Structure formats: C-alpha cells, structure tokens
Amino acid sequence: MPASDEALLATGIAKTYGATCALRDARLTLRRGRVHALLGENGAGKSTLVKILVGAVTPDAGRLDLDGAAAAFGSVTQAIHAGIVPIHQHLSLFPELSVHENLSAFALAGGSGLWAGWRLVDPSRARGWLAEVGLDVDLAAPLGTLSLGERQLVEVARALSLDCRVLVLDEPTAALNAGEADRLFAVVRRLCANGTAALFISHRFDEIEALADDVTVLRDGRTVIDAALIRRHSREELTHAMLGAGVEARPERLCARAEPVLVGRGFAGRRDASGGTDVTVHAGEIVGLAGLIGSGALTLAAWLAGAQAGAGELSVAGHGFIPGDRRRAAALGIAYVPADRHAEGLFARLSARRNVSVSALGHLARLGWLRASQEAERIDPLLRRLKLHPAQPEAEAATFSGGNQQKLLIARCLALPGLKAMVLLEPTRGVDVAARSVIHDAIREAAAAGLAVLVATSDLDELMVLAHRYLVVRDNRLAAELPQDAPRAALLSALSGSMAA
Amino acid sequence: MRIKRPPAVALVCLGLFLLCCLLVPRFATFGNIENVLRVAAILCIVACGQAIVIILGGIEFSFGASVALASVVTVTVLPTTGPIAGLAAGGACVIGIGAANGWLVGRMGLPPVIVTLGTLMMASGTAAWLVGGLPLDAPPSAAFSWPARGRVLGMPVSILAAMLACLALHLLLAHSRIGRLWYHVGANPLAARLAGIDVARITLLGYVVAGAFCAVGAIILTSRVASGQPALAPNLPFETIAACAIGGLPLSGGRGHVLQVVFGVLTVAMLNNAVVLINLPVAWQLVLLGLAVLASVGLQKDWAALKRLAGRTAR
Structure with a gap:
C-alpha cells in the first residue's frame, strides 16, 4: 500500500510511569478511509497509546507522523485542532447545555482571546453536521434530554466542526444498545468513505469484526500484530496474540476432590438477569476463573468473596453470608485480593507490616489493646517467606515495587485468622517475574495446605500454571468448565466465544 | 507509626x-509561660480530638459551636443540678454532637x-436560642471553677x-x-472495607472519641469564662485544624503522631501570645496563624511533589 495512504503513523512509542513500563515499542499505522481496531488486554498499553495519540500524555520516546509530517501535541486541544478527535467512552459533552452549545464547544475552546470565542457556530452549519450523522434533533434542546446513543452521535457531529482526519473511538459502544451501536457504526463508515481514518477500541469481537478493516494488537507494551487485515485473522489467533504464548508447566493433578468449601449460587450479572451462575470451590483446589475484560469474571469473583453486592446465596464451610457483606466474609475466613492494587488493596501510607496485620488485628489485640511484639512475631515470618524486598517491614508500602506491594496483599490473606478460602483477582498483574513466581508458589502452598483457592485472571499463562480446573466466563455467565488438561486452544476458543452456539 | 527522629x-x-525569648518583651517570664501553657492546654485537648478526625480523613468544624452550646447548657441547668452535673451535661452535649x-x-x-458545617450551625443556633443571644453568668462556686x-x-x-489527653491520644x-x-x-x-473492616463503625467511634476530647476542653473553658456564651470559641475549629496542619498531619488522612499535635499546638499558642505582647491588634493573631498554616504546609511538601505540581500546572 502506498505510504501516502497513511493518515497517522506512530513508531517506536515508549512510555514509563514510575517503575512500570506501559509502552516499550508500540507501532500503529492508520490509513485514510479505513477503520482500524486496536486490541490488547488490560495493561497491554492500549489506553496509554490512545492517550498519546490524542495529546493527553507525552511519550518518552517514539515518533508521530500526521499526514506524513512529524507531529507533537502538548495538549488535547492541540491534537484536536490538528485533526485528531477523540470520542470517549465516558461522554465528554455537557448535559446541561443545548445541542447547539455542545456543537460549538471546539470553536469556543479554540478562541484566542477571553471573549473572542464566545460565539455559537452558525446554526445552518450545525444542522449540516447533525444531518451528516443522521440526527434530527432540535438545536436548542438540552443535551440531557437525548438518549445516550444520540449524545454519542452529537459527539461525532462535533468532530465534523473541525477538519477531522483521525477519529479515535475509545469503547464508544460501552453504554449503547445494539440499535444505537449500529447507527454509530453506519456514521463512522460514512465518515471513512470521505477519507477520515478511524481508530476503534472495543472488547467485543462481534463489533470489531463488523466494523474494522485493519487490526493492531498490543501485548506488554509492544505491537505484536501490526496493521494486518482483520479478515486474515481468526478470533483465536487474535486472542492468542493478546494473551501471549504459553508456558507449559502445569500444576500437580488433584487425586480426589475434597469437600466443597466456598459455594456461590445464583450469581446474576448485570446484563443477564435470568438464570444464575453457580460456583463451587473445594478444599485443596485452585479454580481458575478465566474471562476477557468486560466478561464479568472479576465481578463474579468479587461477589464470591463478599466484596460485591448482588443476588444469590453464598456460603463458606457451611456458614452462609450475604453478598456484599465483606466484613462477615472475612470473619468466616475468606481472604480477598482485589483487582486494583492501589485503589482497593494497598494502604500506601502505612508500613508494610501494618498493611499485612490489618487482617489479623482481632488476634493481635487483647481487650482492644495491641501487643506490638506479637504483631512483628506473627507478620514478619510471612514477609520473609514471601521474600519481601527490601526486607523492611517498617517502610511505607508506597515505597515498594509493584511486585512487592502485591506480596503484601498476599501476605495479608495468609495472615487472616481462620483462613478457609482465598479469592485472588489478577494476583500478578503488573508484577515482575521474580515476584510472580514467589506469589504463585505461595498460592500453590496454600492450596496444598487444604485451602480453597479461586484465581480470577485475564492472564492465560497464569491460569495454565496454577489451576486445577478452569471456569470460563463470558457475558456475565459461566460459558464453559474445562478440566486441568484442556489444551490451550480449547481455552482460547471458550474465551473468545468462537465455538459457542 | 513510630517516630525515629523529631x-x-x-x-x-x-x-x-x-x-x-529574644525579641518579645516579657515573653520569657514564668507567669507568661504558664499563661501560654494554660491557653495551649484547652487548644491541645481539643486538637487531640481534631487529630483523630483528620487521621480518619475527615475534618471537624463543629467543635467551636459545640463548646459554646456546652457552656450555655451548663449554665442553664446549673441552678437545678449543681456545678458537677451541669458541667457533665455540657460535656455530654459535645459528645452527642x-x-x-x-x-x-x-x-x-x-x-x-x-456534616460538621451543618452541626456547627445547628449547635450555634441552639446555643443562641437557649440564652436569647446574650451571655448568661454562672453563680460562682469552688467546684465550678476548679x-x-x-x-x-x-x-x-x-x-x-x-498532658493526660496527650497520653490518652498516644495510647489510642x-x-x-x-x-x-x-x-x-x-x-x-475502600481497601479497609475490602479487608473486612467495619468502616462505618470505626468512623462513628472516631468522631465520638474526638467529641469526648472536645468535651473535656469545653468543661475547662466553660469553667474559665464562668458563663454561658453562644459565641464562646468561634475560632476553635480553625485553630485546632491549624495546629494539626502545622504539626504536619496531612488533611488527606492516614498519618499522624501525638507529638506533631503537641508541637503544632505550642506553635499556635506562642504565635497568639506574641501578638498580644508586642501590642499588635488581636486581629493579627488570625492573619499570622493563616500565614503559619500556609508556610508550614508549603514547607512540608517535599521537593518531588512540588516539582510534579509545577510540571502539571506548566502543562
């Protein structure tokens, strides 16, 4: 294909946040008149790359070319005025303002003086843009009175107020129903027919196959499939590219199944109210809960740990508890590692030891008073076992690397008095190889000691080395249960749903 | 948290x-130092309560109004209940708030x-309504002024x-x-909830214990002014917040040591005293206090944070 076809070319893009490397060497080629899908699991660097394209983040290294000329954006506004227009998953419109005022927002933001920009765009032009996206609404109507799908189209119409060269659609259908999504896709296709390039980010394969012409897949901050024709790749191939090649070490086979420990009945995801999902985890068993992002696997796991309210019945070792009653679940011996380490797990300002002992305070206190020596005696061996580095239990949790912070959360689980079950969400996301193997060993040891363990992760390699049994979640329900010796291909097709009825 | 260096x-x-000592005349006299410490004492007791709320990630604006309400309630019920029960009733009001x-x-x-702004206004209004807006003197008695x-x-x-309040706060x-x-x-x-902590109960208890510290301060202050005053200590919440901030407690919560509170309180009390001794108008106390808060919070930000901030605003 001739180079003049390229609307936007990004090469060698790298970006590091603190100790985590979000992008190492990413490449993206968007061609005029084509819709380009960007795929990648959580943490692959997709959102960082999008932020760099739309000017929200400055890359550490790499080069951006827009229509063959080098480009660098200091802000989102600069990128927009260069013709790269983002359509966000969280609508970036103003519900209290009229459609007309919303359509004028770019013109206003571009005004040079304090007052110079305070003019609405010509109504006939505004109507022209609305007509182009197939919307027939009153310009004076407050945006809040429109449906979500209509608002998304207003956002696209607003993109027309500029010389839009690249349209960036970041999960635009997340809040839309099927009809609204189809309407949006028709508009995108029409815009592309006029020479606009579109970048489309979605987790839904159906939509990607319906809309996109080309595809780029990111994994671990690198481009692993570069601007390929999408119809040349099957869903399994794409999923495989996203999740990575396998390590074939498998855990030891379980001889006999012990008694059930953690039992959940009647989980109902948001979209699927009818019929419930049942999950049972037995003593000594590691159940791998697999699901792509948005499949509901993490929600199901959180529900099992009592961290997520909802319908259904839960029990651990015969004692029932109410979904969402995390305190009772912990008291009954269910330890939990949430998916988002920083937001939900870590007490960044407190010491490493305190981060761990929080689950054991009931045992460390007598009549409400803590005994400091007991705390160190009980917690520090756990930290040594997990090879906390540096070995400074008094240091603030924020000063440790991601892998060592994750060790603290695992240690917190192990310190829970009366521990019977562990529910671990993405236990090694963003964790270095050494910490990962320490954490995996700790999980295996815990199961060998008779605990019921459920690991929910989008990392297929992790599942293959840990789980005794796989449960695959798709569309908020159990799609398949696979035995330990299931081949990788079977898992992949269950994950992507290509063989589902 | 263990403090390894001061x-x-x-x-x-x-x-x-x-x-x-060097610059302010009559500062370094025994009588004045004792005076500073007496003023600091009430501030310190209430600041201990404020520190708990700040460690919880909250903030207490209602302390001043609840102290005023306590003084009014004490003086109102005093004739029927006697001084000890009267002071206790005032203290109970503070704990209730x-x-x-x-x-x-x-x-x-x-x-x-x-929340605390709302209860501030309600307590303040109730106090004014109880005494019709005017201070009400308490009949003198030995127990009351003790x-x-x-x-x-x-x-x-x-x-x-x-001193006992500081010890209690440290033990807690x-x-x-x-x-x-x-x-x-x-x-x-959020992490606390997911770790199985009853966040609502812990928070509730924190505000109650904070109220108990403030109640002790209210009793001493009521005894000192020997009257029920609906506008007794309007700046008390701000002075206690200032003391905590100057001491280095982050208002975002999760950190704090009793020594930080003590030194913060002493700094505030000395500033207030110095203003009086060098014959500046008393209004300057607030101006200087505000400056001290801004300066100390500014200095406590480490350089990395300052640089990040500068980078963000530049972009």
Whole structure:
C-alpha cells in the first residue's frame, strides 16, 4: 500500500510511569478511509497509546507522523485542532447545555482571546453536521434530554466542526444498545468513505469484526500484530496474540476432590438477569476463573468473596453470608485480593507490616489493646517467606515495587485468622517475574495446605500454571468448565466465544 | 507509626520559642509561660480530638459551636443540678454532637465538611436560642471553677488535663486496635472495607472519641469564662485544624503522631501570645496563624511533589 495512504503513523512509542513500563515499542499505522481496531488486554498499553495519540500524555520516546509530517501535541486541544478527535467512552459533552452549545464547544475552546470565542457556530452549519450523522434533533434542546446513543452521535457531529482526519473511538459502544451501536457504526463508515481514518477500541469481537478493516494488537507494551487485515485473522489467533504464548508447566493433578468449601449460587450479572451462575470451590483446589475484560469474571469473583453486592446465596464451610457483606466474609475466613492494587488493596501510607496485620488485628489485640511484639512475631515470618524486598517491614508500602506491594496483599490473606478460602483477582498483574513466581508458589502452598483457592485472571499463562480446573466466563455467565488438561486452544476458543452456539 | 527522629515541627516550634525569648518583651517570664501553657492546654485537648478526625480523613468544624452550646447548657441547668452535673451535661452535649457527626459521615456516607458545617450551625443556633443571644453568668462556686483555676500538686488542672489527653491520644493511636483502624480507614477507606473492616463503625467511634476530647476542653473553658456564651470559641475549629496542619498531619488522612499535635499546638499558642505582647491588634493573631498554616504546609511538601505540581500546572 502506498505510504501516502497513511493518515497517522506512530513508531517506536515508549512510555514509563514510575517503575512500570506501559509502552516499550508500540507501532500503529492508520490509513485514510479505513477503520482500524486496536486490541490488547488490560495493561497491554492500549489506553496509554490512545492517550498519546490524542495529546493527553507525552511519550518518552517514539515518533508521530500526521499526514506524513512529524507531529507533537502538548495538549488535547492541540491534537484536536490538528485533526485528531477523540470520542470517549465516558461522554465528554455537557448535559446541561443545548445541542447547539455542545456543537460549538471546539470553536469556543479554540478562541484566542477571553471573549473572542464566545460565539455559537452558525446554526445552518450545525444542522449540516447533525444531518451528516443522521440526527434530527432540535438545536436548542438540552443535551440531557437525548438518549445516550444520540449524545454519542452529537459527539461525532462535533468532530465534523473541525477538519477531522483521525477519529479515535475509545469503547464508544460501552453504554449503547445494539440499535444505537449500529447507527454509530453506519456514521463512522460514512465518515471513512470521505477519507477520515478511524481508530476503534472495543472488547467485543462481534463489533470489531463488523466494523474494522485493519487490526493492531498490543501485548506488554509492544505491537505484536501490526496493521494486518482483520479478515486474515481468526478470533483465536487474535486472542492468542493478546494473551501471549504459553508456558507449559502445569500444576500437580488433584487425586480426589475434597469437600466443597466456598459455594456461590445464583450469581446474576448485570446484563443477564435470568438464570444464575453457580460456583463451587473445594478444599485443596485452585479454580481458575478465566474471562476477557468486560466478561464479568472479576465481578463474579468479587461477589464470591463478599466484596460485591448482588443476588444469590453464598456460603463458606457451611456458614452462609450475604453478598456484599465483606466484613462477615472475612470473619468466616475468606481472604480477598482485589483487582486494583492501589485503589482497593494497598494502604500506601502505612508500613508494610501494618498493611499485612490489618487482617489479623482481632488476634493481635487483647481487650482492644495491641501487643506490638506479637504483631512483628506473627507478620514478619510471612514477609520473609514471601521474600519481601527490601526486607523492611517498617517502610511505607508506597515505597515498594509493584511486585512487592502485591506480596503484601498476599501476605495479608495468609495472615487472616481462620483462613478457609482465598479469592485472588489478577494476583500478578503488573508484577515482575521474580515476584510472580514467589506469589504463585505461595498460592500453590496454600492450596496444598487444604485451602480453597479461586484465581480470577485475564492472564492465560497464569491460569495454565496454577489451576486445577478452569471456569470460563463470558457475558456475565459461566460459558464453559474445562478440566486441568484442556489444551490451550480449547481455552482460547471458550474465551473468545468462537465455538459457542 | 513510630517516630525515629523529631518531627520537623519540633524544630520550628523550638526556633519560634527562642525567637520569642529574644525579641518579645516579657515573653520569657514564668507567669507568661504558664499563661501560654494554660491557653495551649484547652487548644491541645481539643486538637487531640481534631487529630483523630483528620487521621480518619475527615475534618471537624463543629467543635467551636459545640463548646459554646456546652457552656450555655451548663449554665442553664446549673441552678437545678449543681456545678458537677451541669458541667457533665455540657460535656455530654459535645459528645452527642460528635456522635451525630460520626453517624452522618460513617453510616450515611456524607462528606465531613458538610456534616460538621451543618452541626456547627445547628449547635450555634441552639446555643443562641437557649440564652436569647446574650451571655448568661454562672453563680460562682469552688467546684465550678476548679477545672480552670484549681491546682493539683502545684500544677494547674488544665495543663494536667492536657498532658493526660496527650497520653490518652498516644495510647489510642499507637497501642489500641481502634486507633490502628482509624489509620487504615483514613489511608484508604475502600481497601479497609475490602479487608473486612467495619468502616462505618470505626468512623462513628472516631468522631465520638474526638467529641469526648472536645468535651473535656469545653468543661475547662466553660469553667474559665464562668458563663454561658453562644459565641464562646468561634475560632476553635480553625485553630485546632491549624495546629494539626502545622504539626504536619496531612488533611488527606492516614498519618499522624501525638507529638506533631503537641508541637503544632505550642506553635499556635506562642504565635497568639506574641501578638498580644508586642501590642499588635488581636486581629493579627488570625492573619499570622493563616500565614503559619500556609508556610508550614508549603514547607512540608517535599521537593518531588512540588516539582510534579509545577510540571502539571506548566502543562
């Protein structure tokens, strides 16, 4: 294909946040008149790359070319005025303002003086843009009175107020129903027919196959499939590219199944109210809960740990508890590692030891008073076992690397008095190889000691080395249960749903 | 949290003390120092309560109004109940307001700023309504004036009470289970919930204990002014917040040591005293206090944070 076809070319893009490397060497080629899908699991660097394209983040290294000329954006506004227009998953419109005022927002933001920009765009032009996206609404109507799908189209119409060269659609259908999504896709296709390039980010394969012409897949901050024709790749191939090649070490086979420990009945995801999902985890068993992002696997796991309210019945070792009653679940011996380490797990300002002992305070206190020596005696061996580095239990949790912070959360689980079950969400996301193997060993040891363990992760390699049994979640329900010796291909097709009825 | 080296505020406090000794006439006399400590005592007791709320990630604006309400209630019921029960009734009011704040913040999940502002106005209005807007004098009695004027082993009762309050706060923060959980809730309430902590209950108890500290301060202050005043200590919440901020407690919660509170309080008390001694208008107390808060919070930000901030605003 001739180079003049390229609307936007990004090469060698790298970006590091603190100790985590979000992008190492990413490449993206968007061609005029084509819709380009960007795929990648959580943490692959997709959102960082999008932020760099739309000017929200400055890359550490790499080069951006827009229509063959080098480009660098200091802000989102600069990128927009260069013709790269983002359509966000969280609508970036103003519900209290009229459609007309919303359509004028770019013109206003571009005004040079304090007052110079305070003019609405010509109504006939505004109507022209609305007509182009197939919307027939009153310009004076407050945006809040429109449906979500209509608002998304207003956002696209607003993109027309500029010389839009690249349209960036970041999960635009997340809040839309099927009809609204189809309407949006028709508009995108029409815009592309006029020479606009579109970048489309979605987790839904159906939509990607319906809309996109080309595809780029990111994994671990690198481009692993570069601007390929999408119809040349099957869903399994794409999923495989996203999740990575396998390590074939498998855990030891379980001889006999012990008694059930953690039992959940009647989980109902948001979209699927009818019929419930049942999950049972037995003593000594590691159940791998697999699901792509948005499949509901993490929600199901959180529900099992009592961290997520909802319908259904839960029990651990015969004692029932109410979904969402995390305190009772912990008291009954269910330890939990949430998916988002920083937001939900870590007490960044407190010491490493305190981060761990929080689950054991009931045992460390007598009549409400803590005994400091007991705390160190009980917690520090756990930290040594997990090879906390540096070995400074008094240091603030924020000063440790991601892998060592994750060790603290695992240690917190192990310190829970009366521990019977562990529910671990993405236990090694963003964790270095050494910490990962320490954490995996700790999980295996815990199961060998008779605990019921459920690991929910989008990392297929992790599942293959840990789980005794796989449960695959798709569309908020159990799609398949696979035995330990299931081949990788079977898992992949269950994950992507290509063989589902 | 164990403090291995003295908090930065200790040096500031010591520096200010030396400066005052050198430059402020009549500062370094026994009588004046005792006076500073007496003023600091009430501030210190209430600041201990404020520190708990700040460690929880909250803030208490209602302390001043609840102290005023306590004084009014005390003086109102005094003729029928006698001085001791009267003072206790005033203290109970303060604890009750703390409990209401804790319930609204912890159980209802309302923002602390709004909750304590609301109870501030309600307490203030109630106090004014009870006495018709005018201060009401208390009949003098020995028991009534003992908290403010009494001495135990030659030591003023108020200063002794402040020392006990600091000890109590230290035991709570460093050695009790509930105190430990305040740090967890303040550092990350969501993580605390997911770790199985009853965040609502811990928060409620924190505000109640904070109210109990403030109640002790209210009793001493009421005893000192010997009257019920609906506008008794309007700046008390701000002075206690300032003391905590100057001491280095981050208002985002999760951190704090009793020594930081003590040195913060002493700094505030010395500033106020110096303004009076060098014959500046009393209004300058607030101006200087505001400056001190801004300066100390600015200096406590480490350089990395300052640079990040500069980078962000530049972009």
